[in-house]
Amino acid sequence: MSETSVARKETYSYDDDIVKMFLIATLVFGAVALLLGVFIALQLANWKLNLGLQWTTFGRLRPLHTNAAIFAFAGNGIFAGIYYSSQRLLRTRMYSDLLSRIHFWGWQAIIAAAAITLPLGLTVGKEYAELEWPIAWVINIVWVIFGFNFFKTLQIRRERHMYVAIWFYIGTIVTVALLHVLNTIQIPVSFWKSYPVYSGVQDALVQWWYGHNAVAFVLTTPFLGLMYYFLPKAADKPVYSYRLSIVHFWSLVFIYIWAGPHHLLYTALPDWAQTLGMVFSVMLIAPSWGGMINGLLTLRGAWDRVRQEPVLKFFVAGLTFYGMATFEGPLLSIKSVSALGHYTDWIIGHVHGGALGWNGFLIFAMTYWLVPKLWKTELFSVRMANAHFWIGFLGTVLYMVSMWVAGITQGLMWRAVDASGRLVYPDFVETVIKIVPLYWVRALGGTLYLFGFVLLLINVVKTVRSAPKSEKRETVSGLGLADSKPEVYAGKPHRMLEGLPGVFTVLSLVAVLVGTFFELAPTFLSGEFAPTVVGLKPYTGLQLHGRDIYVREGCYTCHSQMIRPLVWETKRYGDYSRAEESIYDRPFQWGSKRTGPDLARVGSKYPDLWHYRHMMDPREVAPGSIMPAYPWLFKGKTDFEIISKKLSVMKSLGVPYSDADVENAEADARREAQAIADKLISEGADPKTAEKEIIPLISYLQRLGQDYKKGAIK
Amino acid sequence: MMSRTLSQIAAQQSFMLWTTCAALVIFGLFFAAMVFWVSRKERAPLYEHMSLMPLATGSDHESSK
Numbered sequence: 001m002s003e004t005s006v007a008r009k010e011t012y013s014y015d016d017d018i019v020k021m022f023l024i025a026t027l028v029f030g031a032v033a034l035l036l037g038v039f040i041a042l043q044l045a046n047w048k049l050n051l052g053l054q055w056t057t058f059g060r061l062r063p064l065h066t067n068a069a070i071f072a073f074a075g076n077g078i079f080a081g082i083y084y085s086s087q088r089l090l091r092t093r094m095y096s097d098l099l100s101r102i103h104f105w106g107w108q109a110i111i112a113a114a115a116i117t118l119p120l121g122l123t124v125g126k127e128y129a130e131l132e133w134p135i136a137w138v139i140n141i142v143w144v145i146f147g148f149n150f151f152k153t154l155q156i157r158r159e160r161h162m163y164v165a166i167w168f169y170i171g172t173i174v175t176v177a178l179l180h181v182l183n184t185i186q187i188p189v190s191f192w193k194s195y196p197v198y199s200g201v202q203d204a205l206v207q208w209w210y211g212h213n214a215v216a217f218v219l220t221t222p223f224l225g226l227m228y229y230f231l232p233k234a235a236d237k238p239v240y241s242y243r244l245s246i247v248h249f250w251s252l253v254f255i256y257i258w259a260g261p262h263h264l265l266y267t268a269l270p271d272w273a274q275t276l277g278m279v280f281s282v283m284l285i286a287p288s289w290g291g292m293i294n295g296l297l298t299l300r301g302a303w304d305r306v307r308q309e310p311v312l313k314f315f316v317a318g319l320t321f322y323g324m325a326t327f328e329g330p331l332l333s334i335k336s337v338s339a340l341g342h343y344t345d346w347i348i349g350h351v352h353g354g355a356l357g358w359n360g361f362l363i364f365a366m367t368y369w370l371v372p373k374l375w376k377t378e379l380f381s382v383r384m385a386n387a388h389f390w391i392g393f394l395g396t397v398l399y400m401v402s403m404w405v406a407g408i409t410q411g412l413m414w415r416a417v418d419a420s421g422r423l424v425y426p427d428f429v430e431t432v433i434k435i436v437p438l439y440w441v442r443a444l445g446g447t448l449y450l451f452g453f454v455l456l457l458i459n460v461v462k463t464v465r466s467a468p469k470s471e472k473r474e475t476v477s478g479l480g481l482a483d484s485k486p487e488v489y490a491g492k493p494h495r496m497l498e499g500l501p502g503v504f505t506v507l508s509l510v511a512v513l514v515g516t517f518f519e520l521a522p523t524f525l526s527g528e529f530a531p532t533v534v535g536l537k538p539y540t541g542l543q544l545h546g547r548d549i550y551v552r553e554g555c556y557t558c559h560s561q562m563i564r565p566l567v568w569e570t571k572r573y574g575d576y577s578r579a580e581e582s583i584y585d586r587p588f589q590w591g592s593k594r595t596g597p598d599l600a601r602v603g604s605k606y607p608d609l610w611h612y613r614h615m616m617d618p619r620e621v622a623p624g625s626i627m628p629a630y631p632w633l634f635k636g637k638t639d640f641e642i643i644s645k646k647l648s649v650m651k652s653l654g655v656p657y658s659d660a661d662v663e664n665a666e667a668d669a670r671r672e673a674q675a676i677a678d679k680l681i682s683e684g685a686d687p688k689t690a691e692k693e694i695i696p697l698i699s700y701l702q703r704l705g706q707d708y709k710k711g712a713i714k
Numbered sequence: 715m716m717s718r719t720l721s722q723i724a725a726q727q728s729f730m731l732w733t734t735c736a737a738l739v740i741f742g743l744f745f746a747a748m749v750f751w752v753s754r755k756e757r758a759p760l761y762e763h764m765s766l767m768p769l770a771t772g773s774d775h776e777s778s779k
Contacts, residue, residue, distance in 0.1 A: 085768075088768075089767060089768065159767075161764060161767070163764065163767045163768065164764075165768075228768075229768050232765075232768045232769055233768050233769070236769065237769075238762075238765035238766050238768075238769060239765045239768075241761075241765075242761035242762070242764045242765040243752045243753065243757070243761050246748070246752045247745075247748055247749060247752060250744075250748050251745055251748070254741060254744060255741065258737065272734070275734050276734055276737055279734050279737070279738065280737070280741075283741070514740065515737075518737060
């Protein structure tokens with residue numbers, strides 16, 4: 001170091017308070033997410049645990065669980081790790097402490113809003129994008145604040161080179177912004193109700209482009225960034241291959257974005273898009289395993305320490321679960337495997353292998369490593385941390401194995417036909433009863449995982465309490481960017497690129513935009529995906545309102561509306577679903593799981609009274625059913641006044657309603673409701689039924705599949 | 715023109731193979747170029763230096779210790 005540069009040394013400190021804040025939030029919301037997970041797992045094992053209350057029903061709590069796990073637990077964990085590692089890798093304090101705190105409190109406010117609105121049934125009805133438009137826009141704003149603070153920090157950094165972890169953070173920030181903004185373009189009907197601008201096939205493609213990449217760019221890329229920083233720190237070894245990390249980053253961000261359609265195999269999505277999704281999903285195994293191998297080999301020469309150190313145990317197991325999940329994902333994306341596994345609990349097992357094993361364990365590793373450093377003390381109990389590892393590991397394995405068995409059992413039972421070609425298990429409920437014992441095993445696995453988490457909480461609290469009381473803010477010193485060694489970059493284009501965050505960001509964005517363009521653009525440019533079908537009428541006002549009740553109650557969390565062109569499906573549910581059948585569906589409700597049967601052609605299959613009784617007490621008409629009862633639909637009054645506004649918004653989105661349809665919507669809906677109620681009353685229903693919410697829901701259910709059955713769709 | 719081509723791709727299932735192959739070729743070229751780029755021998759010292767970044771100890775990287 002030259003004398004000149006010594007003279008220019010700058011003194012600065014890191015903002016570790018923001019890291020502590022995010023870490024505490026991670027632990028608090030981790031407990032919430034896991035408690036909710038165990039609770040809804042028990043609800044599936046015993047339907048009585050839905051408690052007969054609308055706010056505690058599975059359909060409303062399941063989105064709360066997924067949002068809490070992904071955005072509250074994993075989200076806060078990511079931010080804690082990013083704030084800690086970025087400051088050190090860039091050798092600077094965050095650009096603005098104020099923006100960091102706005103980010104923190106804004107994010108917690110979003111979580112609080114989700115915790116209130118989702119149990120109230122205020123939802124868009126698209127998985128992992130359920131939050132209604134005011135909250136969605138707050139997410140956009142808070143994310144931009146986070147991104148602005150991050151990029152300004154890049155600008156004031158003292159380290160010219162951006163370590164690979166920073167690349168993953170950049171990829172995450174730009175792609176999540178792109179995904180979230182495009183998927184949440186909605187037209188408000190009221191403050192808490194909106195309709196997506198996309199419909200049917202387009203909505204499905206955009207949603208799963210978003211949904212799968214939420215997994216990619218919230219649960220994968222930022223965690224890989226954290227892995228590339230915290231694992232070498234914990235192992236005290238450099239990353240195995242920096243070269244491999246470059247290949248890992250670029251191939252991962254390039255490929256991941258194409259993989260979304262593997263959630264829609266055998267659906268009404270065009271074949272070319274399905275094939276693209278499948279091929280790129282299979283290819284994903286290469287960069288994913290490249291990253292896993294790079295992580296595991298980082299421990300070369302340190303494997304003896306894995307036995308003693310819980311941090312390394314969590315890292316090793318986390319990476320191994322990552323490897324398993326990223327093998328299973330491409331496997332499930334192969335069409336013939338998807339035919340068996342899709343809509344079953346296998347997918348739930350796959351997702352939780354990643355969430356519990358990869359995301360959870362990585363956060364635990366980071367927490368055990370960070371807490372003693374942040375509070376400048378020793379971990380309270382290494383033994384307790386080791387116990388946490390083994391209990392959590394056992395819980396994860398129980399969860400995954402039970403769901404694999406349940407899923408494959410379901411898949412095989414659904415497709416079983418006898419020698420004469422008839423379904424062996426024609427009654428769907430038979431396939432449900434068979435796997436209920438496995439739901440108990442899953443709940444046990446989740447409970448063990450939660451118990452391990454409680455040990456972590458105790459350990460952290462005890463560690464923090466043992467910390468020295470007076471904390472003196474420590475300062476560090478280093479050269480400014482202008483004084484760092486530019487000669488290192490001479491003639492090294494990629495290193496120069498890594499030193500130019502703006503260019504790097506643009507190239508990352510281009511990498512994800514290539515796949516986005518190829519997949520989404522044809523769908524929007526071609527009228528084939530939103531065809532005008534002569535004779536296909538949009539929903540009546542009452543049916544549309546009933547559909548919104550269906551969405552509100554989260555029916556899509558257990559029922560699909562997509563019959564695949566597979567023999568055993570058409571035998572069970574009727575002819576396969578066509579793209580045209582969904583063209584007025586905002587949001588699309590194809591679903592991703594069949595805890596209950598598909599409903600695409602349920603209309604007119606049963607009389608109104610059957611639905612009435614079924615919603616009152618499912619077991620009255622379907623013995624053995626695990627579906628909750630919906631007694632509040634028989635008490636809550638239908639909001640007829642809003643129906644006209646709903647039609648008006650739909651009309652503005654291109655649905656062929658006439659002005660008269662919009663103007664008379666309320667009166668028409670009341671008339672239609674009265675007609676349905678009169679029939680039900682004559683069969684013994686409550687005389688005040690006409691005004692109750694059960695009527696629009698029945699009206700909607702009876703409409704499903706009618707366009708095809710009545711010949712409006714060929 | 716571009717719009718029409720994409721519409722045709724979208725509308726005609728027969729383009730499925732073409733689209734998938736085009737996507738694979740794009741990725742294959744991208745991937746091969748990247749592997750070639752990072753594999754050059756003269757980059758080894760740089761990568762070694764980079765891989766040590768998180769481990770850099772002392773005041774510059776570890777204010778918490």
